[in-house]
Amino acid sequence: MRPAGTLAIVDIEGGVIEPRADEDRPGRERELVARARAGDRDAFEELYRENVGRVYALCYRLAGEASLAEELTQDVFVRAWQKLASFRGESAFSSWLYPLTVNVALSERRSRRRRTARILATEDPTAFEVGVPPAGTEVGFDIERAIAELPPGARAVFVLHDVEGYRHGEIAALTGVATGTSKAQLHRARRLLREVLQR
């Protein structure tokens, strides 16, 4: 059951994401986008408020920590503002925004890996920071924490595949890894998470 206020699902056909506009998408969103494209920051703020929950959720789960998720969320909306001219308006704004969110989050992960030269592929969950989970996650608390403790590569694939619904070919294109690697990372993530859930 999709909670009220969430946006339309994305259809995936033949391996290609074909976003479709929310059938009930108010003309208001189209108006907001048009005004924001013309430079109206108040309109863009409204788009921010309508989409920040979804963007932050995605950033938090990909980043595994709240403080980084906040930074990434800011980066996403700044990038969206910069690239708004490339949004054609043929689909829901969210259908354009969320792949951009994934790109920003994964790019930041690669930048951090280069800057800090940390060893990322480890089975040791204590090697990774786990921020305080955001409020309102009591129902899914255990799985949120468990996902945050996954090794970054496994976490990214699990979130994209099992939470966000991307296919392995799409994940490979987004992350720059081979499809086989994406499958192996998913297998690893699911195995580690099953061990946690079994405790």
Next chain:
Amino acid sequence: MTCADVLRELDDYVDGSLSEGRFQEVELHLHSCGACREEERLLRALLAHAAAMPRLLDPPRDLWPAIAERLREEGPGARRSLPWWAGGLLAAAAVLLALSSSLRVPARPTQPSQGGEGRLAQASFTSPSLLEAEGGYLKATEELNAALESRRGSLSPETLRVVDENLRIITEALRSVRQALAKDPGNRALTHMLLSTHRKKVEILRRATLLT
């Protein structure tokens, strides 16, 4: 099927991506193996948890003031006239053009490297390992090309022109490097150049695909 076989196939079984024959084999095993059935139950429970996760999460604080400040720092109506990645791509294209024009390797074998490393090239870059490395890049290129081709319609004509032009330059550079390497196999500098050029191509394709 052994339990190890079933555990390897369990992801595809639950995701519905096994062939009919394989599906039946896994089903048959699960029917008689309690341990594997428990693994299946845990996996389905995990996926149910994932499906039940809230789609929206509130940030701990309002992030708009910080975002607005960054937009103000950009200046009124400041938007880049080119896509944000185009500057880097055009610079990369200029470098590749320079590389291509410098690839005039003579037919005679080069002298062994006597630089700081002081080792001959063949110790690190044997043909099989180069082929394996290049094979990896070619596979990634093929997958990204397919993804980009399927979504070309979502890119603006200007963006497509820049992407296609840079891909053409890189493809030409790869051809030149391969020709040079064929005449001077084991040349360490050329091997580095080949793999580096492959990396650039994959990066350009990846970025172009992300724009779609």
